[in-house]
Amino acid sequence: MPRRLQNQFDQTPMTLAQSATQVPPNLTGRLRGLQSTARELPDTPVEIRGQVPSWLLGGSLLLNGPALWDLPHGSYGHWFDGLAMLHRVRLAPGDVGGASATYRSRYLQTDDLRESLAARKPARAAFGTADPAGFFTRMRHLRHPKVTDNGAVVMARIGSQWVAQTETPLLTSFDPDTLATTGRIVYDDAEVIHVMSAHGMTDAQGTYWNVGLEVGPKCTYKLFKIVQGSRRREVLARWSVRQAGYLHAFAMTPTHAIVWQPAMRLNAIKLALSGKGFIDSFAWNQAQGSRVDAISLTDGSVRSWAVPAMTGFHAVQAWDEPSPDGRSAATLVLDLCTNDGPEIFAALQMERLRAGQPVGVQHRVQRYRLEPGRSDAQPRTLVEGASVELPSVHGAYWGKKQSRHAWFAGFDPEGKAPMFDRTVKLDLDGGRIAGTWQREAAVQMEPLFVDRPGSTAEDDGVLLVPTLAEGDTGTVIGVVDPASMQCLATLHLPQVVPFGFHAAFKPAWMPG
Ligand SMILES: [Fe+2]
Numbered sequence: 001m002p003r004r005l006q007n008q009f010d011q012t013p014m015t016l017a018q019s020a021t022q023v024p025p026n027l028t029g030r031l032r033g034l035q036s037t038a039r040e041l042p043d044t045p046v047e048i049r050g051q052v053p054s055w056l057l058g059g060s061l062l063l064n065g066p067a068l069w070d071l072p073h074g075s076y077g078h079w080f081d082g083l084a085m086l087h088r089v090r091l092a093p094g095d096v097g098g099a100s101a102t103y104r105s106r107y108l109q110t111d112d113l114r115e116s117l118a119a120r121k122p123a124r125a126a127f128g129t130a131d132p133a134g135f136f137t138r139m140r141h142l143r144h145p146k147v148t149d150n151g152a153v154v155m156a157r158i159g160s161q162w163v164a165q166t167e168t169p170l171l172t173s174f175d176p177d178t179l180a181t182t183g184r185i186v187y188d189d190a191e192v193i194h195v196m197s198a199h200g201m202t203d204a205q206g207t208y209w210n211v212g213l214e215v216g217p218k219c220t221y222k223l224f225k226i227v228q229g230s231r232r233r234e235v236l237a238r239w240s241v242r243q244a245g246y247l248h249a250f251a252m253t254p255t256h257a258i259v260w261q262p263a264m265r266l267n268a269i270k271l272a273l274s275g276k277g278f279i280d281s282f283a284w285n286q287a288q289g290s291r292v293d294a295i296s297l298t299d300g301s302v303r304s305w306a307v308p309a310m311t312g313f314h315a316v317q318a319w320d321e322p323s324p325d326g327r328s329a330a331t332l333v334l335d336l337c338t339n340d341g342p343e344i345f346a347a348l349q350m351e352r353l354r355a356g357q358p359v360g361v362q363h364r365v366q367r368y369r370l371e372p373g374r375s376d377a378q379p380r381t382l383v384e385g386a387s388v389e390l391p392s393v394h395g396a397y398w399g400k401k402q403s404r405h406a407w408f409a410g411f412d413p414e415g416k417a418p419m420f421d422r423t424v425k426l427d428l429d430g431g432r433i434a435g436t437w438q439r440e441a442a443v444q445m446e447p448l449f450v451d452r453p454g455s456t457a458e459d460d461g462v463l464l465v466p467t468l469a470e471g472d473t474g475t476v477i478g479v480v481d482p483a484s485m486q487c488l489a490t491l492h493l494p495q496v497v498p499f500g501f502h503a504a505f506k507p508a509w510m511p512g
Helices: 003-010 016-020 029-034 111-119 135-140 268-273 343-347 350-354
Strands: 047-050 060-068 083-093 099-107 154-158 161-165 172-174 181-184 208-214 219-226 234-241 256-261 264-266 282-284 290-296 302-307 311-321 331-339 364-370 388-392 405-410 422-427 432-437 442-444 448-451 461-469 476-480 487-492 503-506
Touching (some): 083 111, 154 503, 234 290, 302 364, 364 388
Antiparallel strands (some): 172 181, 264 282, 405 422, 442 461, 448 461, 461 476
16 A cells, blocks of 8 residues: 555554555545545534524434445445445534534444455445355355345334345344444344345334345245334235346335336346346346336235336335325326436446546436326326436425425536536426525535424425535535525535435434
């Protein structure tokens, strides 16, 4: 390691992870969010500029995401694959009625992290990373493959227990205050699930919901829940398809779970035998198209609609629309961020992102009306010219009722800026961009909507937006008013938080 970098590392506590980091690429400006140089920091003061709403104080913004892509003998090739780090920004009352904040960070102590640090290279297969195990080793574990537990994508709860996860069934629990890893969730059942939506959801009762996939000659989807205090995956519905679509998330209404099958179709044999990265076992199938499945929460029955071929990671929202006479079955409505083709997966490879190459894939929000008695649905693009992803709405609306507006990370319409470069408010019903918040020459990630306690108006809360501009010394969290899209305050963190995907907010009243 060059002396300059070694000296730099010596200035702060060095962890096992950093000691194993190979020389990171010399990234500058906003692309520093793609470096492997984040440290485990103890509670460290955060500079606050502006006015933080008092109702946020006592709460913590939690971020997880990839942080370590580079090891001495090998690197992860895809953005999704970096080893996970947890970050916490705790807000507290400050002097003379103001606010104060501290930041801390810890690696998620997973088996994958331990094995990869020991091997000094990626130890397990990942989204875009080949399985380093030999063919015969893989065959020995054919029914129970050794998948990654690198929970770099989503944080959710089973009751008051926080878990971090990726697109595998392995949940890692952590303490939301210290960020210490507290163990692996050991299920009290015999369900076979190989692949799982990264977006486990926690309802108001603390029940964890998710959709898993048993991969085989036929692939079987399983909608399940885990109630607080239990470790049993209670399967509410099973339905089989010949070739499953790429599964990242799902949506819920008060009556149904909604699962979409992108046209990226899984080749189960390739997944079992090839040893390639997870996404390399999928192929775009335009002719087969896509499907949307709706699973009744009452009786587990499944209805399905054929839709045009698409790729979709995230639902904006979904709701039940009663029939006009109130006596027939409701229409289910799903707003989904979609794009065409398989290009988005390759566009997020580290080599391209670190070169500053724009993502270059047009995204849009499409509305699917899943009408009873029909077997297909034609989506409608809601806002022409708005290329957005990473949606967020008020918590009282998500999974419950329709929100007219939603908030997103937006792409540069001219297609020149790397990653996302703005925070966008869309009027989904009015078909227009209703507001934008943008720092100059910055990457702006998911705007997490934190609703004001007790609020019911869809824009009553704040957006918490991780950003990194060219001259920032560390990540800057924007505290943005979702109604006006004005920035109320900025939180200046003591280091660059590597670009991640999703955040969570633990309010002061929440135990655990
Ligand atoms: Fe996601």
